Amino acid sequence: MRARDLMSAPAVMVTPGATVTQPAERLAEKEFTALPVIDEDGSAAARTPLSRQGSTRRTYPRDAHR
Secondary structure, X not given: OOHHHHOXXXXXXXXXXXXXXXXXXXXXXXXXXXXXXXXXXXXXXXXXXXXXXXXXXHHOOHHHHO
């Protein structure tokens, strides 16, 4: 099995200019756990993909409900 066998087509990604809620919504909609962050030129803009956990933490900070 190769990576292409596991990938969605077309690729689902997010750009660095996306709001915090946009990737969170896309993750939930597609039922993915992470999305790559890609620049306009198609290069990776982050070392690691944006995860559902990281996106949720930024959207709903732990201290927000205190």
